[in-house]
Amino acid sequence: MTLKYSKGGSYWSVLIAMLLLTGTCSILFNGFSWMMLYKKAAAPYLHYNLDTLHLFTNEYIARQYQKFTASSLPEQTTLPTFDLFVDEKDIESLERDLPSSAKRQFKQSHLKVDNPPFTGEAQFRYRGGLALHWLYEKKSLRLKLPPFSTYRNERQFNLVNPSTLHTITDWVSYDIARSIGLLTPDYFPARVFINNETNGLHFFLSKLDESFLRKNNRMPGSIYSGDTVFISNLFGSSLEGEKVFKTENNTSALWVDERLWQKDAARNAESTSDREDIKTFVNIINESDPLSFMRSFETLFDKEKFYLFWGLDRLVGSYHHDYFHNHRLYFDPYKGKFEPIAWDIRYWSVQVRIPVTPLMKQVVLNPILKYERDQIMYRLWQRFNVKHITDMVDKADSVIRPEFAADPYRQQPTADISTFILDKMMPLSMDEYADAINDLKQIYNIRHGLVGQSFNSVFANYTIENRTSDQVQITLNINGLNPIDFNPWSIIPEHLREDVKLFRIYEDNEQAVLIGEQNERLYPGIAVDIDDKLSRKDISVYGKETYKQSPLHYRYMIKGKGVSELISDNALTAKNAITSTPVVINKVDTLADASNTASLHPWQLLFDKQAVNKDIELSGEIIVNDDLFFSEEQTVTILADTVFKLSKDRSIFFYGKVIAEGTETSPIKFERKEAEHAWGSIVIHGKAASNSHLSHIHVKGGSVARRNLVDYPGQLNIHDVDSFQLEHCLISDNTVGDDALHVAYSHGAIRDCEFNNTAFDALDMDIVDVTVSDSRFSNIGNDAIDLMNSRSVISHVKINGTGDKCLSIGEASNVTVEQSQLTDCVLGIAVKDQSWVHVNDIRFSVEEGSAIALYRKNPRYSRGGEIEGERLYGITERDVDVGDYSTNHLKQGAYLPLTKHLNDAGAGVE
């Protein structure tokens, strides 16, 4: 068919012109609409002009082109696929009033995931501070599952839109963080479909909440986010947004006001508004006395985790954990320590300057802590060499490249910061992506080299000053980034050493250097300057202060007859304390000025240090009228027949190893001083207390204690101890407090112990690997043994009379119970919340129908309990109550009559 006009001409040219005109108008209209939407939702400062319209129209065309040219999704994939089915009206509602409408309401959806398989209801909304998460077609989603419904043991999680050009940096960074033992959210790529249409490549990201802690085998505790604060508009929906509150000097107030740390998780419902821990955190950071800071830092901070966290930032050159945002913090209620959570480790760079937060500043200005930090940094540097990271990048790239090629919504932040204050996203071609990956590897290569160079930065020299003919002063000047290991006796020729005396001089004090002493560590210092040239933006990221190398001086005095004649001015030698490479210390006439050095002089610690008795022996009758503390470096031996008489609420804290070995006839006793007043707790806490051994001890009449933000719920508490042994003990008659014996984060064995007349639970164990054997429980107020998220073997245990359960096994525990007797309990064995129990040879004497119960209790777990085993005496299948989502693997033949047990026992089983 041919269109013709009256004189034989064609209409095609008119038609094509019309089509072109329509197309152009359509593009212009869409570009204009997009510009208006962007201005309204993300950039109120944007000016409408031709340049801006041109930019948005170009972007519109580029995005459409990208959609048309995206390849099809690979048929084979290792990535999980998230299919979200939602009502279109709900999507409209979320986008009606961006960003407020997107982030402040959840909408109902159905979620289907293929790996691991999941299908069920889920609420969803958009999430994220920047517009890239909610304004463009590809959204970052927050999904919330109903109670008792979990995906990968999480009830809330995110599917986030990659926000950097390099796309995989977060993924690789999180993998490194996890491999070095930092608390790290799950993060992996995933396909997302909304109503059967692809929404491109996303990354699964855990939400930092109680589920995250439980999944990582940590006690529920406080999680705080130090970030920008979302401010609601009280009079409408517009003008809402993230805000940074600043101090007078224009830096973020996050580090001086605990109220800016948002509490995202709490130990329990009662402590959601308790902020004592974060107040302590901020107070410690602002401690003016460096020694007080050091003590608090060592007590209340998991130093190694902080060093690793900072080390990772330094390794990759990430400046994203800055002065005002992206900080996540966990306080472990049973370890009593703050710990960083790896979060948003991105923007790898070669730049030298990394933000120094006030917490890091305290560490940097303490040469000893700084050295500890740098040592860990050095180990990281060695472990994650260029090849290692290049392989990780290549591996991540190979997984996502085919998926990314099929993503119609690939994007990257634009470099046009003249028009846009915050990153504006523009389409990303696969060529640009390939260049970005090569660039990323190159960045790490350069960064690794720079960091490596810093470990060689050591400068040392010295001066000699003859005070008198019998006194010579040697002053060492240490500068650079790393300390040296130096033998001060090397100043003196070997043949003269016995004839002279050597002293350290600090301020007006002197301390003898003993002849046997070998290397000591001499640290360089740091000077702090105020940088007035920084822009407001830089101040908000880096703070106002800059840090540079600055010398620290160390003075030695040699005293001896005619010594000034004998000391030569040869070059001295030492070792780089980080790399162990040799360092030559040359003599100079004058030393560099150290007056600008802001660091603590390490010898202040040396001179202030009190002599500590490292081995303590306790015996006889000890009256405890005040709390007793034994430090990490002290090993306490308690002799047989020792009796501790504790006053009301008084406690004993052992942070080092305890050897308390009584005998059957001369036990060690912890008892009340006044019969009517309960004492506090016996606490054995910390890794330094590992290998503690307590036998033949009687603990009676205690209650609870609290110290350093840790609540100890038992009259005897063992926290964070590797390998302890508790034998032949009697634990009884506690008042107040949830537990008679509380064990947390520990490994060990409890053998031949007797628990009786307890107020509530007799033995409560949280996140432990402990065996309990040959023990007896009677007249227990609540549960005899209560386990949470633990591994345990319980054998030859007799339980007689409990106010609740004989054995309460919950929250992902894995327990074997064998050759035991459970008598007169309200419930014999409760197996809850994804716990698994193997039973063998158990004799029950409980009421009908209350031998075993399998069920779900905590809504953060999707499954109930599971049980398997054999030889259960005195019960039938009817005595096992199997709740929803629980499984009873016991076979019919496992249930045996009580009389059979007597026969078996007669045959020598028991």
Place this chain on the structure above:
Amino acid sequence: MLLVLRLLHTTRIYRLYRVITLSSTLRAFCLSFILVIITISAGAASVEDLHLNSCENQDFENTYYMLGSDDISAVTDFLTKHAILAPDADNDFKSYSGNREISTTYYDYDNLEILNKGKELKHILDKNLAKYRKEREQIIYSNFSVSPKDIKSFEVKHYNKTHSPFDKHPLFSLVKRKERPALIHLLSDVSQNSAISISESLKVNSVENVNFIMLYDNQHAVITLSHFTISNFGIANTSFLLKIELLNNKQGILLPKEKRKLHTFLCSIDNRFRLHFPHVKPFLKFSYSEYYNLAISLLPSRAFFRDHPILFSLGQIICLTLIGFLFIYLILGRYSKRANYRKITKQ
């Protein structure tokens, strides 16, 4: 004095003064007059300072003022001048101002037991906020007889399906199902009657000019100029209210110096206000009972109508019918006049 004259020199007052003070006697008289005015002003300023100083270490208590329509313009000016708290070295408080439209519905038993026991149960709707904002709707039970802090709020949720008679109740249908037992339990302390028998007692619609005093993302105090209307069971009556209130639920997180600053600031506004508007009577509380008393005073028959809503409806029907008839009568009358005119014209 010279300084004052120097200042006046640049003003129109001075030019006027030059014109009218031609003679030295007149000049002396005018000068004396100005001196008197300045002295009075200085005296007033020192009285104001005295009032402000009296706020040091004073705990502020919420204060309310019923305003006459004549005062509104002056009070608005006053608030613009004095009700903004600027951050300084001692505090980071910030003022956020705006307008909002609030509808507050009070609920009570038929025999007003909630009112009589000094408590209140209200549903507040902030019409400016979008539907997805949790702050848009609140249900609050306050026990004023115990302490102003004894406030319990309930989450509002709109359900599509009805599962129980409570889902059809105008108030309970809005309370989240899980929280209903708690509210019923609270109401059981007030009355032996079934909780479901409570009904709307008073509706107050207000347009408010609000100034929130905030620290970070928390509101700690609010100064409100409210233009409110009590609308149900009678003719709408409009009144004006100034509210100077501490929001007690978040006071615990303030540092002592911040708390002091906030109390001093509110106290100083209050004192200034009393100084500028001595004729306005303060109230220490303005809640359900005050609104109710106001409603009764404005329309005494409303209590009767609330007890007999059928009569109110009947009255409305009769009135509307009469108006309808009147309307018809007027139209027919006009038509019949025209008809007469036509008849006359024909004739």
